[in-house]
Amino acid sequence: MSTDPDVLVIGGGNAALCAALMAREAGACVLLLEAAPREWRGGNSAHTRNLRCMHDAPQDVLVDAYPEEEFWQDLLKVTGGKTDEALARLVIRASASCRPWMVRHGVRFQPSLSGALHTARTNAFFMGGGKALVNAYFRSAERLGVQVRYGSPVDRIELDGDRFVAAWVKGERITARSCVLAAGGFESNRDWLREAWGQNARGEWPSDNFLIRGTRFNQGVLLRQLLALGADAIGDPTQAHMVAIDARAPLYDGGICTRIDCVSLGVVVNREARRFYDEGEDFWPKRYAIWGRLVAQQPGQVGFSIIDAKAIGRFMPPVFDGVKADTLPELAQKLGLDQATFMQTLNHYNAACRVGTFDHTALDDCHTEGVAPAKTHWARPIDTAPFYGYMLKPGVTFTYLGLKTDETAAVHFGGRPSDNLFVAGEMMAGNVLGQGYTAGVGMSIGTAFGRIAGTQAAQAVRKGARHAHA
Numbered sequence: 313m314s315t316d317p318d319v320l321v322i323g324g325g326n327a328a329l330c331a332a333l334m335a336r337e338a339g340a341c342v343l344l345l346e347a348a349p350r351e352w353r354g355g356n357s358a359h360t361r362n363l364r365c366m367h368d369a370p371q372d373v374l375v376d377a378y379p380e381e382e383f384w385q386d387l388l389k390v391t392g393g394k395t396d397e398a399l400a401r402l403v404i405r406a407s408a409s410c411r412p413w414m415v416r417h418g419v420r421f422q423p424s425l426s427g428a429l430h431t432a433r434t435n436a437f438f439m440g441g442g443k444a445l446v447n448a449y450f451r452s453a454e455r456l457g458v459q460v461r462y463g464s465p466v467d468r469i470e471l472d473g474d475r476f477v478a479a480w481v482k483g484e485r486i487t488a489r490s491c492v493l494a495a496g497g498f499e500s501n502r503d504w505l506r507e508a509w510g511q512n513a514r515g516e517w518p519s520d521n522f523l524i525r526g527t528r529f530n531q532g533v534l535l536r537q538l539l540a541l542g543a544d545a546i547g548d549p550t551q552a553h554m555v556a557i558d559a560r561a562p563l564y565d566g567g568i569c570t571r572i573d574c575v576s577l578g579v580v581v582n583r584e585a586r587r588f589y590d591e592g593e594d595f596w597p598k599r600y601a602i603w604g605r606l607v608a609q610q611p612g613q614v615g616f617s618i619i620d621a622k623a624i625g626r627f628m629p630p631v632f633d634g635v636k637a638d639t640l641p642e643l644a645q646k647l648g649l650d651q652a653t654f655m656q657t658l659n660h661y662n663a664a665c666r667v668g669t670f671d672h673t674a675l676d677d678c679h680t681e682g683v684a685p686a687k688t689h690w691a692r693p694i695d696t697a698p699f700y701g702y703m704l705k706p707g708v709t710f711t712y713l714g715l716k717t718d719e720t721a722a723v724h725f726g727g728r729p730s731d732n733l734f735v736a737g738e739m740m741a742g743n744v745l746g747q748g749y750t751a752g753v754g755m756s757i758g759t760a761f762g763r764i765a766g767t768q769a770a771q772a773v774r775k776g777a778r779h780a781h782a
């Protein structure tokens with residue numbers, strides 16, 4: 313079976329696993345090809361924490377209600393209208409009913425931890441995180457008879473017109489009657505990031521200094537090949553979800569614990585020791601995703617988040633301790649910043665603070681006057697030892713370029729849907745999420761479209777069989 317399955321699923325993350333499970337439940341013989349070795353399986357899905365869910369009343373781990381219309385309005389706002397309403401609503405509705413199916417396949421949920429982005433109402437958290445989720449799905453898939461091959465990066469897809477024929481892995485040709493592509497975005501492909509981001513006026517290649525928050529295996533090989541073969545594209549190659557992370561994070565797979573969440577409690581300076589953006593513009597959950605791009609625009613693509621003792625205990629601490637100093641000049645010296653400019657920036661900022669009633673849970677009245685850029689909320693002088701600094705770099709979460717699809721998850725060629733090639737997850741998320749992000753929606757899209765793609769792929773096998781007998 314393994315070289316001639318009914319349904320071939322390419323990828324080993326949430327979308328691929330949902331597709332494989334649904335196709336298998338529909339009676340198809342399924343082979344799943346995961347580029348990563350077993351110990352690195354699960355793609356970016358292994359780094360996730362939660363799923364955004366519509367619900368009309370309190371449901372196990374979710375409080376209050378999060379109706380369809382509110383979810384839709386949230387999506388409309390973050391995408392600035394770059395979304396397909398029919399597909400978005402399909403995802404939203406599917407998010408209301410998928411959890412019992414997930415639980416049947418071993419996924420467990422837990423309530424949101426306090427302080428976790430105010431998500432107790434909107435997001436269901438995975439017990440044990442995304443790693444436990446993918447482990448549960450792999451276990452269930454293997455129990456149901458899905459064949460899984462690790463260390464199997466597909467390097468080429470063979471098509472006959474717009475029909476899938478075979479996939480090639482290291483010289484081996486694997487045929488199947490239908491196929492689901494769920495191989496993620498291209499965020500791990502540094503050459504492609506270079507191409508998308510180009511060279512800046514300083515002669516730098518900004519993307520050379522980006523870190524990748526997730527898997528190294530999302531190289532976009534199949535995305536690039538399918539686009540070259542005439543598959544319809546969706547999304548912008550220069551768009552990526554990017555956050556500011558600890559510069560000491562590894563190049564790949566640093567995951568969630570390398571995020572630096574104290575920006576709004578202090579100031580951020582660049583390599584020249586100058587501030588460059590309003591750190592208190594809005595609540596951190598609404599602003600964290602712009603800071604990757606802001607840091608990417610700075611010289612050397614680095615920034616330094618500076619706080620004092622007053623901030624400690626008010627944010628989720630990152631995995632590595634900050635650089636600590638008893639005085640600000642000492643902090644500048646330890647961070648390798650020019651002391652005179654750093655002190656000028658900090659003295660200027662401290663003198664500009666107009667402190668009212670500090671409240672980090674509200675858009676408070678602590679602001680600056682007479683300093684550019686202004687800090688519009690939570691502005692308090694940085695004056696209480698010890699002082700801390702975190703060097704920041706841009707951390708890419710995922711890219712937005714993908715394949716155009718419809719409510720059947722079919723890959724489109726010149727506006728026509730393929731009848732045996734389907735796509736799910738990050739490889740098509742741009743249909744729903746053309747830009748921006750709202751926490752948990754990546755897994756909502758992958759779960760909804762993974763399940764659709766798996767069902768459709770199994771159905772395509774049955775249709776193919778009927779044609780063969782006709």
Ligand SMILES: Cc1cc2nc3c(=O)[nH]c(=O)nc-3n(C[C@H](O)[C@H](O)[C@H](O)COP(=O)(O)OP(=O)(O)OC[C@H]3O[C@@H](n4cnc5c(N)ncnc54)[C@H](O)[C@@H]3O)c2cc1C
Pocket residue numbers: 322323324325326327328345346347348353354355356357358359360361362363364464465466467494495496497525526527529530531532533534566567568708709710736737738739751752753754755756758
């Ligand atoms: C640190 C971090 C935290 C996140 N937190 C959340 C969260 O809490 N909630 C949320 O909704 N979203 C979150 N996201 C986004 C989320 O990870 C994605 O939206 C989602 O995982 C996409 O699922 P996927 O199956 O499409 O891709 P992935 O999970 O990335 O899976 C892609 C798979 O394809 C495989 N692959 C790639 N190329 C090939 C090839 N040529 N041949 C074979 N296999 C291949 C990879 O090895 C991988 O297994 C987070 C992302 C990161 C990086």
